[in-house]
Amino acid sequence: MVAALILWGHALAAFVFAALALAQLRRPRGQWPHRAFVTALLLTALWALAVAGIDARDVSTRLAESARNIAWLGFMLALVRRDRTGNVAIGAVYIVVMGVVAAGAVFAIAGLVKTDDEAFRAIDSARLVFRMMAAVSALVLVHHLHQAAPATRGGIRLVVIALAALWSIDLLVFTTGYLQTGWPQGLIAMRGFAMAGVGLLLIVAVHRSGDWTLSLSRPIAVRALSTVVLVVYAGLTALATNLADSYAGDYARIVQTAIVFGATTALITLLSTPWLRAWTKVKVAKHLFRHRYDYRAEWQRFTATLGTPGDDPLAERVVKAVADLTDSPGGLLLVPDGAGLSPGPAWNWTDPPHGRDEPLAHHLADGIRIVELDRVRAGQAPADEIASVPGWLIDRHDAWAIVPLVHGGSLIGAIVLARPPVDRALDWEDFDLLRVAGRQAASYLAEDRAHSALADAARFDEFNRRFAFILHDIKNLVSQLTLVARNAERHADNPDFRADMVATLKDSSDRMTTLLGRLSHHSxxxxxxxxxxxxxxxxxxxxxxxxxxxxxxxxxxxxxxxxxxxxxxxxxxxxxxxxxxxxxxxxxxxxxxxxxxxxxxxxxxxxxxxxxxxxxxxxxxxxxxxxxxxxxxxxxxxxxxxxxxxxxxxxxxxxxxxxxxxxxxxxxxxxxxxxx
Structure with a gap:
């Protein structure tokens, strides 16, 4: 009964996928995603037909399954429009997953070699581990593809759902086969009918799809790469423990514990080492992306650091925002001081010097020039630049670059960046990004200083307003005292007048004291x-x-x-x-x-x-x-x-x-x- 269900279910799936492939061949679109889609449909139909006619455990069927998975991964890769992402990182991710699929096929071929029972079980276990790794990695890629698919393109969403169902079924079958001794015939029978449903879902998706291309953002590509690497890492660890169970004999448990402990310790060490994280970031950006920086993400972080008020003053946030662009661990703001620049607020910068550097201010004011201090130390910079850099910056090895802050043609200041964990020379992308960031940071500092000047002017205005009111009150007091002085010439001998005059003078003195108190802004x-x-x-x-x-x-x-x-x-x-x-x-x-x-x-x-x-x-x-x-x-x-x-x-x-x-x-x- 189960064998009949396997036969009819997979035969139905083969018919659905073959019919869809033939329908697509009749109306070719001449696009690479469309061709990849047709190829994946044909290979899926071939695999389903092999399961129905031969057996799911046959080597030819397993090879057809690997070819099917590689074809669908190629179709997913074709959906991503690489000319928009501007990098090859997502292509590297797909190649890694295809390599895992191919490794599973190699283990399937290796199972044909005549070996003892222990070796055969080890090879079969390794094959299942690699197939599970391939299914999990493919599901990760499907998830990120789903994030990139616009909500308005329902056809693409249906394709993504169909692919998620395809590899979820595979993962369930392989996991069950790995955990139990026998082959899960019942799940194999159900998989045939489920695959027929996947084919029907793809038919609906084809009629609802327009454009077959998507664009994955740089963060999605990096997350996909990181997740796939972790899956492969965990899979290789599981494979190593299985091999130890087969060949370590009585010491199998000790060896397995050592493998798991060592792999976990190594992973934690890798993830917690700042230098290694910085090195990995640099290498990934250099070799897998066309551009070093994800400008959209960097600019969002830059503006968030500058525009989010907190406990730190704006000057320190400006230094941090610029330093974060190049992964610099610290920085120092040089502020205008007369005709020169003096050390000002700092972020993770110790022992700032004292003094004023006029040549550096004149050099930076002449143009927006990023000063690369290593070139100055090596004598490779222009002569005027070498002469303008002060000696304390030359002597301080962790000083890496100077970024001028220019706003409206005026030098607002300059930022000295500390050397990043992974030492490197600045390139044209660094210069362009730091130049634009310097202008933006300068505008923030100029606006802040303008607000401070306006606040000072407002305080002076308030003082002047109070003083004007007080002058008016003083005028009234003067009028009153003038009248007392005039009457004193005529009534000085009158005791009542003298008493009234003393009371008037005391009252005038008290009022004068009150008026002076009103001048204070602390009143x-x-x-x-x-x-x-x-x-x-x-x-x-x-x-x-x-x-x-x-x-x-x-x-x-x-x-x-x-x-x-x-x-x-x-x-x-x-x-x-x-x-x-x-x-x-x-x-x-x-x-x-x-x-x-x-x-x-x-x-x-x-x-x-x-x-x-x-x-x-x-x-x-x-x-x-x-x-x-x-x-x-x-x-x-x-x-x-x-x-x-x-x-x-x-x-x-x-x-x-x-x-x-x-x-x-x-x-x-x-x-x-x-x-x-």
Whole structure:
């Protein structure tokens, strides 16, 4: 029964693959992937026919199976458009896997040689190991081919799925045959019908496929190569342990343990040695790729290192980003210092020197030249370049190259790269990549320095703004002190006046101290929380201070506002001073405060000359605009800024010849806030 299923299943598979091959031959496309596809179909049909007519264990059948696998690997290789990848690494991977398949065929032929039972079992075991290695390696390549296939090309995806099913069935059969003593006849029977299903899936894929070419990226090719090498490594280790089991006799277990332990130790050593990893990377890039660098991956890593903020400052990240391009273990940034360059931030660089190198700065500023220090040491560089390199770089053997950082025609700095683990001379690809990376790094450094300059300018601007406000307050204090000095000539003998004068001087001194504190950028008044302020008490204090200068009428009921007491007093001082200066000596100034609908409303009303609507709209709240000969034009502007910072509003209603009303509206505070 099983033999009949093997016969009919594989005969059906042979019919499906042969029919598909003939159908493809009728409409040739003249493309290499298409020809490889037809060849693989014909060899698969031939193999299935051999299994059906002869036996799966016959040498001719096993050779046909090896030819089938090599044909399908060739078809997969043809799917990869090598002119886009620009390397031969993926071709090397496929050749390695084809070599593993061919080794399995060699062991199949070796089984024909008359040997003893132990040798025959060893050869048969080795043949199964190589067939399993070939199946696993082919599945790895299928996986990477699946990653490269666009999601919109469903036909290619179906081909990949069919190939994965083909080698998954083989792996199941070979693994079962390796683990058990007898040949898995049941799985062989099932494989025939499964292969017929694979053929039907390929028929569907053919009708849905358009372009037969794919493009594997460089990372996929490297991962495929690494995975296949690991599979081959593990397979050879398993083969060695099988041979030891057959020929080591009583010492088989000890020899097998030594093989496994030695292979594992060797693999860990290889993977954990930085020099060996760097050497492997260089050799692979040199011999398997057309270009040394995967520019897309390198540029993504470069920009990620520069653009990702972290604990390290930007200058150190710039050095690291450029050093990573050439696998340099460290680097030093030379920064402009007058007419020369001085050592600056470093990454994995010890004992930077002191001093300034002007000749090197002049040489690098003349053009974007990558300085190869080994050529300078050997005297092979141009004379001007040799003369410009400082002695401390010549004496330091681990200094490898100097990359200038030029932005907009200006030398932003230079990076000294440490020698990579695998010493080599720089080539044209290194020069091109480092030149472009130097320009990009220079733009980052220039932008960072521009931001720092803008921040300094902003701090100066803030200082100037505060100073302008303080000058305005000083002007008010000077007016108040001038009035005291004028009255002192007439009322110096009056004890009440002397007491009032001392209080005024003390208050002016305290206010001057507060004004000087506001100049410091460490002043924290702008971050103080809002509190409940007794507006009536504050208005009375402001009015009492100014009554010696002008008549002021204060009318305030119980009112608690959420504000800053010092800021609100400062605002009222500005508005009262403006009202006094705008009013006639016999026209009193009124300050009114009351609570309305959850807000505290404070009015400062004068009966002076007033202002025109155009002046109020266009100039009143603009800084440095004033109608007074000695005015600074910042009082109203600062008052509105301070009120806005407290969550309130400042409005003005003025009529020429009648007077002006400034109105402050602040959120009201409740009794609980006042108690707190």
């Amino acid at each position: 924290g008044t702008r971050d103080e929380p809002l509190t409940a302020v007794d507006v009536a008490e504050l208005i009375e204090r402001v009015a009492q201070r100014r009554r010696a200068q002008h008549a002021i009428v204060a009318t305030a009921g119980p009112a608690l506002a959420r504000a800053h007491a010092a800021r609100l007093e400062q605002v009222l001082g500005h508005l009262v001073q403006n009202g006094i200066e705008a009013s006639a000596p016999d026209a009193p100034l009124r300050i009114i405060a009351e609570t309305r609908d959850g807000h505290v409303v404070i009015d400062v009303v004068d009966h002076g000359c007033g202002m025109s609507p155009a002046f109020v709209r266009d100039q009143l709240f603009r800084p440095f605009v004033s109608t007074k000969p000695a005015g600074f034009g910042v009082g109203a502007f600062e008052a509105r800024q301070l009120v806005g910072a407290m969550g309130g509003t400042l409005t003005v209603d003025s009529r020429e010849g009648e007077g002006t009303r400034f109105r402050i509206v602040l959120p009201a505070a409740d009794a609980l806030e006042a108690a707190a």
